[in-house]
Amino acid sequence: HPNQMAQVFAGNMKTVLRYEDSSILDQALAVLPLERLYNFADADPENHQDALIKELLNWFKNDFFTWVDIPNCSVCGSSTQPSTESPLPTADEQKFGAGRVEVYKCISNSCGAMERFPRYNNPAILLQTKRGRCGEWANAFGLLCRALGSRVRFVWNSEDHVWIEVYSPHQKRWIHTDPCENAWDNALLYSKGWGKKMAYCIAFEATGPIDVSRRYIRDIEDQLPRYLISEADLKSLLAYLRLKYRTLPIDQLLRLYYEDVQELAELNSYKANAESLPDITSLRLNPRSSGSAEWIKSRGENGR
Structure with a gap:
């Protein structure tokens, strides 16, 4: 129902707008092991920001946050x-x-x-x-990415998972990250690793949301029917929210518009058929690792 979708979208925008709150960002900086992160990233100056986030993933998963089933x-x-x-x-x-x-x-x-x-x-x-399930993991991790200066998106999936995208200044594209799985740039993790079929993947940034489903669902057999909202209403809702949150100077608006065009070309290049899939034998596509075996099985995320 369009109203339900609008409520979900409003909630996710609220989440990502908290990442712009300077008092919350100060709290985030206070918990970060900055010396460790920067020592790691300084060894790779060309990919400095990417390296920062990769090491943040390691620290977050192994030393900071705890998974809670019960x-x-x-x-x-x-x-x-x-x-x-x-x-x-x-x-x-x-x-x-x-x-x-x-x-x-x-x-x-x-x-x-x-x-x-x-x-x-x-x-x-x-x-x-410092504990929770995927919602808490993604939310806390997204804030820490923002505190390190990355542009951040909170990605909502209609089949009850959430993750984070960060913008790579070096690669000039948005990159999938999942703190629960210590995953970097592994967009096919869900459909090909966990065996998860999905309908919608919507990314929320402080400047509004975008439908990134094609990045994560590239094979027609992994696409669930999209019946929560008509495609026309979804487009209108996304456009309305982008307009609402993009009250920015003209140079920033032009940069965002240029990025939108580039990203649309990227998403359209993932035709919803198997031909566009990379060789999945070379990818790190594992069944879900966060959560108990019973919980993962109950969600149908234990691989094919």
């Missing part, structure tokens, strides 16, 4: 199980953008404490909690 009890450390309760977020949780809260019960008879897992949307609080 949280452990914060009282005694035991496992928990999902509770039937679905409470509203507290005032504090809402303040940090938690639209909903998952609740779990400790399985230890001597403890039995309830464990709350608020699903925060504000990346500032995620720099402190």
